[in-house]
Amino acid sequence: MATPLPAYLDTLNEEQRRAVLHTGSPLLILAGAGSGKTRVITTKIAWLIKEKGLDPQSIMAVTFTNKAAREMAARAQVIEPRSAQAMLRTFHSFGAWFLRRHGKLAGLDPGFVIYDDDDSLALLATVMEGIPRPELRILAHNIARAKDYFLSPGDPELELIDHRKTFRRAYEKYQEKLQGIGNLDFGDLIKKPVELLRNHRDLAERFHERFRVVMVDEYQDANIAQSHLLKELYGPQTYLCVVGDDDQSIYSFRGAQVKNILAFSETFPKTEIIKLEQNYRSSSSILGVASSVVDHNRGRLGKTLRAVKKEGKKPVLAFLPDQDTESEFCSELIQKAGGYGDWAVVYRTNAQSLGFETEFLRRGIPYRVVGSLKFYEREEIKDALALLAFVVNPRDEVAFRRVVNKPSRGLGPAALDRIIEGGANLYEASKKTAPALSAKARSGIQTFLRAIEAGKLTLANEGKAEKKTIIGEGMREAGEAKQKAGEGFLKGSIGLSECVVTLAEESGIAAYHLSHDEVSGNQRLSNLQELANAASLYEASEEGLLEFLEHIELDRSLGEETAETAEAVTLITLHNTKGLEFKRVIMTGIEQGIFPREDKTGDDLEEERRLFYVGATRAMDELYISSCAYRRMWGKTMPMAPSIFLQEIDQKDLRIIGERPRSFAQTMGREERRPVKSSDGRWALGDRVYHDDQGYGTITQIREGDQGPVVKVIFENGQERRFLSSHQSSSYIKIGDD
DNA sequence: TAATCGATCTTTTTT
DNA sequence: AGATCGATTA
Numbered sequence: 001m002a003t004p005l006p007a008y009l010d011t012l013n014e015e016q017r018r019a020v021l022h023t024g025s026p027l028l029i030l031a032g033a034g035s036g037k038t039r040v041i042t043t044k045i046a047w048l049i050k051e052k053g054l055d056p057q058s059i060m061a062v063t064f065t066n067k068a069a070r071e072m073a074a075r076a077q078v079i080e081p082r083s084a085q086a087m088l089r090t091f092h093s094f095g096a097w098f099l100r101r102h103g104k105l106a107g108l109d110p111g112f113v114i115y116d117d118d119d120s121l122a123l124l125a126t127v128m129e130g131i132p133r134p135e136l137r138i139l140a141h142n143i144a145r146a147k148d149y150f151l152s153p154g155d156p157e158l159e160l161i162d163h164r165k166t167f168r169r170a171y172e173k174y175q176e177k178l179q180g181i182g183n184l185d186f187g188d189l190i191k192k193p194v195e196l197l198r199n200h201r202d203l204a205e206r207f208h209e210r211f212r213v214v215m216v217d218e219y220q221d222a223n224i225a226q227s228h229l230l231k232e233l234y235g236p237q238t239y240l241c242v243v244g245d246d247d248q249s250i251y252s253f254r255g256a257q258v259k260n261i262l263a264f265s266e267t268f269p270k271t272e273i274i275k276l277e278q279n280y281r282s283s284s285s286i287l288g289v290a291s292s293v294v295d296h297n298r299g300r301l302g303k304t305l306r307a308v309k310k311e312g313k314k315p316v317l318a319f320l321p322d323q324d325t326e327s328e329f330c331s332e333l334i335q336k337a338g339g340y341g342d343w344a345v346v347y348r349t350n351a352q353s354l355g356f357e358t359e360f361l362r363r364g365i366p367y368r369v370v371g372s373l374k375f376y377e378r379e380e381i382k383d384a385l386a387l388l389a390f391v392v393n394p395r396d397e398v399a400f401r402r403v404v405n406k407p408s409r410g411l412g413p414a415a416l417d418r419i420i421e422g423g424a425n426l427y428e429a430s431k432k433t434a435p436a437l438s439a440k441a442r443s444g445i446q447t448f449l450r451a452i453e454a455g456k457l458t459l460a461n462e463g464k465a466e467k468k469t470i471i472g473e474g475m476r477e478a479g480e481a482k483q484k485a486g487e488g489f490l491k492g493s494i495g496l497s498e499c500v501v502t503l504a505e506e507s508g509i510a511a512y513h514l515s516h517d518e519v520s521g522n523q524r525l526s527n528l529q530e531l532a533n534a535a536s537l538y539e540a541s542e543e544g545l546l547e548f549l550e551h552i553e554l555d556r557s558l559g560e561e562t563a564e565t566a567e568a569v570t571l572i573t574l575h576n577t578k579g580l581e582f583k584r585v586i587m588t589g590i591e592q593g594i595f596p597r598e599d600k601t602g603d604d605l606e607e608e609r610r611l612f613y614v615g616a617t618r619a620m621d622e623l624y625i626s627s628c629a630y631r632r633m634w635g636k637t638m639p640m641a642p643s644i645f646l647q648e649i650d651q652k653d654l655r656i657i658g659e660r661p662r663s664f665a666q667t668m669g670r671e672e673r674r675p676v677k678s679s680d681g682r683w684a685l686g687d688r689v690y691h692d693d694q695g696y697g698t699i700t701q702i703r704e705g706d707q708g709p710v711v712k713v714i715f716e717n718g719q720e721r722r723f724l725s726s727h728q729s730s731s732y733i734k735i736g737d738d
Numbered sequence: 739t740a741a742t743c744g745a746t747c748t749t750t751t752t753t
Numbered sequence: 754a755g756a757t758c759g760a761t762t763a
Contacts, residue, residue, distance in 0.1 A: 064753070092753050116753090133758075134747095186753055254752065349749045371752085408739070554753065575751045597750065611751080634748065635754040 006051065008043065008079050012036075019274045020044045023052075026240040026268040028219075028261070032305040033290070033617035034281030034581070037243045041215055042072055044241070045088075046080035048213060056085035060233070061215040063090055064251075066555040068217060068579050087211070091226050093554050095189030098196075100546075102203060106196050108182065111546060113389045113396060114553040115178070115185045118382070120144070122398045123181075127173040131166075138162075139170045146171060147187025148223040148255025150194065180424060181395045190225040197232040208235025218578070219244035219264070223255035231267065240268060246301045247294050250575060250611045252603070261301070279305050279617075281581055283312025285653060286623045290616035292649050297606045315616075315623040317646065319658035322630045322637075323589075327359035329626060330586050334569055340366055342583035344570040346615050348595040352588065353571045366568040371576040376556050380513045380524040384531055385552065387503040391455050392545055394427035404430075407512035409444030419445070427452065451506035458499040459541050489514060489525055496535035496544050504528050574615045585619035587612075590627045591640040599685060599701060612645050625654075629661040677702070682725050683711050688735040694721060696735070 009017055019029050019040045031037035041061060048054040063069045069088050076083035089097065100110045115123065121140045128136060142162040151158050153172040161167075178185065184192070197204040214233050216222065219242040222230070234240055242264060249258045265271040279287055284307035291305065320326050334343050345356055345367075353369055360367045375381060383406060386399035393399075397420065404419075405411040415437050422429030427449070434445050489510045490501045504510040513524040534552075538544040570582065574595075589595060596608035616623060627642045642661065677684045687699045697715035701722075709725040713732070723732060 066753085090753065189753085250751075251753095253750080349751080351749045410739085412739080556753090573751065594749085607751095632754085 006047070008046070012039070012043065013278055015274055015276050015278070016040050016043075019276070020047055022241075022272065022274065023239060025270040025272050026234075026264075027242075028264050028271050028273045029241065029243040029276060030261075030273060030301065030303060031243050031245055031276040032279060032303060033245065033248060033614070034279040035276035035305070036278075036280060037217070037245075037276060038068075038072065038075065038579070040276070041217060041241075041243060042075040042083075043079060044215070045072075045076040045083050045086060049080050049082050049086075054212065056082045057087070058210060058212040059083075059086040059215075060094070060211045060213065061086065061088045061217065062094060063088075063217045064221050065579070066090055066093070066557060069093075071579070072217070090554065091222075091229070092186060092189045093550075095193050095229075096184075096550055096554065098193045099184070099189065102196060102200075103192070105200055105203065106192060108184075108192070109393075111182075111392050111542070113183045113393050113399075113546075113549055114189070115183055115398070116376075116553055117144070117186075118377070119398050120174075120185050122402070123177060124170060124174050126397060126401070127177050128170050139167060140174075142167055143171050143174055144185070144187055145255055147185070147191050148225055150191055150225040150228050177397075181397060182393060183396060183398075187225070190223075190229055194225060194228045194232055197229075204232060205235070207233060208238060212237055213239045213241070215240075216242040216244075218248070220246055220249035220258050220261055221251045221256045222260050223257060224260075225255075227257070227260045227263075227267075234268065247297075247303075247610055248578065248614050250578065250607060250614060252607055258299075275303055277303055277305055278308050280308050281620050282307065282617055282623075283309045283621060285311050285314055286616060286619050288653050289315050289623065289649050290613045292653070293616070293645050294609050294613040296648050297609050299603070299606060313622050314655045315625065315653065317649075317654040317656050318624065318626045319642070319656070319660050320626055320628050322628050323355050323632060324359075326588055326626050326628055327355045330356060330588065331359050331363050331365060333586065333624065334365060335363065337584070339567075339583070340569050341567040344572055344577065344580075344582040344585050344618065346572055346574055346577055346585055346587050346618070347589050348574055348597070348611075350573055352594075356571055356588075360569065367571055368568045370570060370572040371557065375527065375530075376552060378524070378527055380509065380528055381531055383509050383513075384500060384504050384528055385549070387452070387455065387507055387509070388500065388545060388549060390427075391452060391459075391499075391503070392542060392549065394425045397426065400426045403507065403509070404448050405444070407508045409447055410438075410440035411444045411448075412441070415441040415445070448507065451503060451508070454506045455499050455503040458502050459545065490529050490532055494536040496538040496540050496548055497532040498540060499545065500528075500532040500535045504532075574611050577618045578614055581618050581620055583620045584622040584624075585615070586624040586626065587615050588626045589631070590625050590643045590646060591631065592643050593640065594631070595643055596645070601685065609645065609648075680709055680725055683709065683734070689713055690733045690735055691715070691721070691731060697721075 005017075009020065012020065016036055016039065019027070020043050029037065029040065031040070045059055045061060048059060049056050061072060063072060069090050073084065073088045076086070076088070087094070096114065099108060099112070103110060103112070117140070120143070121136060124136055124140050124143070128139070131139070146158055146161050149157070149161065151161070153168065153175055158168060158171070178188075197207065211233060214230070216230060230240075230242075244261045246258050246261055249256060252258070265273070282290070287305060287307045294300075318329060320329055330345050334340065347353065350371070357367065357369065376385070383403055386402040389396050389399040390403070401416065404416065418437065419426065419429050419433045422433040430445050430449055434442050437445065490504060510525060510528060513528070514522070535548055538548040572580075592598070595612070596605055600608050625646070627646065628640055630637050631640050632638075640661075683699055683702055685699055685702060689697050689699060691697065691713075694715040697713040699711055699713055701712035702709055710722055711725055711732075712722040715721065
């Protein structure tokens, strides 16, 4: 005990301190909810810089969400300001950073734009003509999944995702087209860096030289491709440290593999394991409720989480008649207690937020909605972004198709085909092909090209910073003059905003959306204005534009943070609560069919349990759970049964309010329960069926229609069919009826 | 080519 | 209930 430990380590418990001070072999930290894992990581970063004299730039810490990355950066900087220079990013943002710098080695243009799921679907539609939309969706989804599993179009293992030839062909053609355009989807941001590092050992070695410390938070959320990336970043000198909790794995639908945690010790020999099992966040009664649900899972590593806090207030379970009462119940709880910022109202699906918003608005309860921000999915915003994307990458066919004929300029499918055949660079091809088009189409394409050119002109490419401010001032005046003269709908002259405004106006998109319908037109215009405002933070150059687009694609929470300072109730989905904590939490809609969702069985049901665990362990002092007897869904009022999770809690641990619906009594005490059976008793969820034309399939949904039960089947060939139990049951044969 | 009507589906969860 | 998509129509 020569030198005393620095003071900032005093507040850590023994295990936490061991984890911070650990060096050498790879380290796996199994950290239960509320056990201070973020604290361990951030302290470790600071300690490595401060005490071990590490260059902050040699430290990399990867998270899954931007929120987590930001928080990590902020907290590490409190202890050690130099932490700001460390690379603290999400997996995807690291991938984008990596590929902008080194993608050239794989023939990738550094000016790529990142496609979201919508764009991917649109791209797929261009290579798979004549395939119906729902089918395209399945294919696009499976392509994304394939990339999560690090599978390429030629991979035999693709079979496991979707064994159809159509799928293989779709993936192949999709990837070919995407490559031709030079853009990337989310999956590529992980998969391509792995491939690059594998094919260029010198580059991998340079990375091993640079990043001596690599840490990963929420490792239970990593998919196969991400675990491969980690392997490639691990060199002979690398200190590797991952933190995870198998009980909080809630993203397997996106390819996350809890197995990664189990396999970590095998992949990285001599791994040491430290468990953080003391929960500092929740009262012991809250922890008890959360644990009792997740205890019903089979597949667990098993750890004991001990509450440090006292028993506290007993969690409340409220049985309510309907969702309106639920909103009122929440409002009254909140208003009685006050302290808006202490409260979170949590639900399973984004759609459930609406009722609370209406009621909170009526009562004047301040709130903020996390994550449901559909801002970037709005038509006008996607239009504006497509214009921007086309400016940086004229090969972007998805963007081109989206906006070239919007508003209508007389460019039909025939004209478009001719342009696209004219070459991969659609800007050049448009120019070249224009004279050959009909008069109407010709003038149309020229209007479009003029708008794009005007947008380009706002970008100062040989940017000297001082010159730009002068231009900025001049532009601002010009903009204001224009505004006064009544020209233009949008304001914006600072930074990139000028480009957004110019494109939106010159293209006619602004006018189009304004005139299209009177009610939402102004809203759409103000959305465009908001986009322009966001752009003003970026430099008016091509790099600035790329940064702006990348930021939007990778972090859509933009603008949410500003409201955080305000004292407001948080409305949030269960998934989005991960990593957060609140003094008081209300878990709403805890009903069978909503949570867990009706089609969840087996491993999926276990994931829902973990989701319950995540939600409940967000609460520090008070936990409320509400379950409604009736709920309006799809315009109909449906009777609901309480969630089976509620039976898994020892009823003594809850204070129960309201009348337990009869259905609850019926389901109480039953060990195993068939998830959902059709009312005629013929079909159950998960049943295997055979159909003469379609082959084998599985029942994924049963619902009551006007003419009896309607059964939905997904076949192994990817087709989806629904049939009336009363009519067609003879052509569907149930397999392995037990 | 645009507008209108009707059928159908929606409510997972996210980088 | 509301949105969205497709087909039909002007």
